[in-house]
Amino acid sequence: MAQLRGVGIGLGVAHGPVARMAAPLPAPEDTPSALGGEQERARVQEALEAVARELEQRGAQAGGAAQEVLEAQAMMAEDPTLTDEVDASLAQGKTAERAVHEAFASFRAQLEAVGGYLGERAADLDDVAQRVIARLQGVPAPGVPEPGHPFVLVAKDLAPADTALLDLDQVLALVTTEGGPTSHTAILAREKGIVAVVGSAGAAGLADGETVIVDAAAGAVTTEPTDDELTRAKNRANARAAAADAPITDGALADGTAVPLLANLGNPAGAAEAVALGAEGVGLFRTEFLFLSASSAPTVEQQRASYAELLAAFAGKKVVVRVLDAGADKPLPFLNDAHEENPALGLRGLRALRASEDILREQLTALAEADAQTRKAGSGADLWVMAPMVSTVDEAEYFTAIAREYGIRTAGVMVEVPSSALMAEQIFAHADFASIGTNDLTQYTLAADRLLGSVAGYQDPWHPAVLRLIRDVGAAGAKTGKPVGICGEAAADPLLAVVLVGLGATSLSMAPTALADVRATLLTYSLDDAQRVAEAALAATDAATAREAAHAASVSQKERMQ
Structure with a gap:
């Protein structure tokens, strides 16, 4: 028996036989074309279009965050730069298969040279290339x-297209040798409620057919488990299933301290599931779905209809809407598609909206109208609106002022960069609330792109530097009487959720499938307990020891209770 370590996603546990992902297709041979350039070009065009449409269809079927990822991949397949690369290879007499292989390899090298988010997206190109080459060869794409x-x-890792449509009746658990807690695989696994351990390098040695236990709560994969270990895993899985079926209650600590548990949503279509899973409202509604894959901004009427649908679905509950967060990984032709050497540090979020204020004003108009419309119909929600990537007090003042021009009653900011965390008390002089985006806050604090595999080890919200910034925001919120929410992936980690509450978070927002685990975990701690566990994590020197310290403190707390 051996234990392979990794990063667990959620609290689930599962066991079963291993099935490894198929090896990628080999590189096509570099032999001259027997068809000629025009026929080869037609073959490439058909394959690229077919793969793009397939990715879009998979995205529409999957919905949620998966749809955004897959639509981005579809855009890659039809990128004009890629087409130019293919044409250059075809002009040299290459076959369609070889031209695609060389074009994607060249495009990949270009993105890696740029680095940052685009460098990480180079990995997604591999999946698109494999699908296009498989189409040209008339064979199934590796999957x-x-x-x-x-x-x-x-x-090794899963392509978004594969993760999005996993058959959950067949896939008991997921183990990857690469990736971190905020990789696309981890985000989609959390959204779908899949038991997963990511970044487990030792799993590369697992063989097809061998039985393993995947323990997300412990971040471990156990090989050659004993009968007793298998029985304990089954009992834990059954107990977790029973807890998930228990009556849903509002989020709270053991001493009755309320901790509202909210949902992160990327489309109104996810509202019904979120409500069914016990979401007490929405802590982050991403409005990008209305803008992505569009050549022009949606009209006020189009936006108003979507916002009204969302507000009506959560009538009487809090709904926090984030205005358009474009730039970096989400460049838009009508907003900010100019080349930037480091787009993650460029014109993104509120910076981009401030430079194109008409788009912001149209979005606020649509939100205000949707709010008025649903209130008049008796189906209104408590609408809160926040700006992304606020870096300065001036930006907080700018956004809240313009939001109030349109009658937005509760206007706040996202804390995603260290500067806003350090100036939180001054920002609260203008903002009604703050919501901490732990994904971006971690990447900017550790200077490590959150989607770049080569620095994935730095991308861990457990790092004490990140926790200290969250504590500072929590303290500023308590001093000024302003609420502080968490809407990054960190809130979906049950033990980290306890730490976040101990640091001053007043609400937690997450993928709806994570609500049950977080709700059950919070009920085992009082506020004093949460603060004690948080202090243990803060005293650590790195993410791993912070996680271990919090776990040790939580275990000692449970022993005291017994």
Whole structure:
């Protein structure tokens, strides 16, 4: 028996036989074309279009965050720069397969040279290239295996297209050798409620058919488990299922301290599931779905209809809407598509909206009208609106002032960069609330792109530097009487959720599938307990020891209770 370590996603546990992801297709041979340039070009065009449409269809079927990721991949398949690269290879007499291989390799090298978010997206190109080459060769694209029985899927990493449509009746758990807690694989696994351990390098040695236990709560994969260990895993899985079926209550600590548990949503279509899973409202509604893959901004009427649908679905509850967060990984042709050497540090979020204020004003108009419309119909929600990537007090003052021009009653900011965390008390002089985006706050605090595999080890919200900034925001919120929410992926980690409450968070927002685990965990701690666990994490020197210290403090707390 051995334990392989990684980063667990959620609290789930599962066991079963391993099935490994199929190896990628080999590089096509570099032989001259027998068809000629025009026929080869037609073949490439058909394959690129077919793969792009397939990715879009998979995205529409999956919905949520997966749809955004897959639509971005579809855009890659039809990128004009890529087409130019293909044409250059075809002009040299290459086959369609070889031209695609070389074009994607060249495009990949260009993105890696740029670095940052675009550098990480180079990995997504591999999946698109494999799908296009498979289409040209008339063979199935490498993907999730189908052994004919339920299995634990082991892979280097999963392409978004595969993760989005995993058959949850067959995939018992997911183990990857690469990636971190905020990788696309982890985000989609959390959204779908898949038991997962990511970044487990030792899993590369697992063989098809061997039985393993995947323990997300412990961040471990156990090989050659004993019968007793298998029984304990089954009992834990059954207990977790029973807890999920228990009556849903509002989020609270053991001493009755309320901790509202809210949902992160990227589309109104996810509202019904979120309500069914016990979301007490929405802590982050991403409005980008209205703007992405569009050549022009949506009209006020189009936006108003979507916002009204969302507000009506959460009538009487809090709904926090983030205005358009474009730039960096989400450049838009009508907003900020100019080349930037480091877009993650460029014109993004509120900076981009301030430079194109008409788009911001139209969005605020639509939100105000949707709010008035649903209130008049008796289905109104408590609308809160926040700006992304606020870096200065001046930006906070600017946004809240312009929001109030349109009658937005509660206007706040996202804290995603260290400067806003350090100036939180001054920002609260203008903002009604703050919501901490732990994904971006971690990447900017540790100077490590949150989607760049080479620095994935730095991208961990457990790092004490990140926790100290969150504590500072929590303290500023308490001093000024302003609420402080968490809407990054960190809130979905049950033990980290306890730490966040101990640091001063007044609400937590997460993927709806994470609500049950977080709700059950919070109920085992009082506010004093949460603060004690948080202090243990703060005293650590790195993310790993912070996690271990919090776990040790939580175990000692439970022992005291017994």
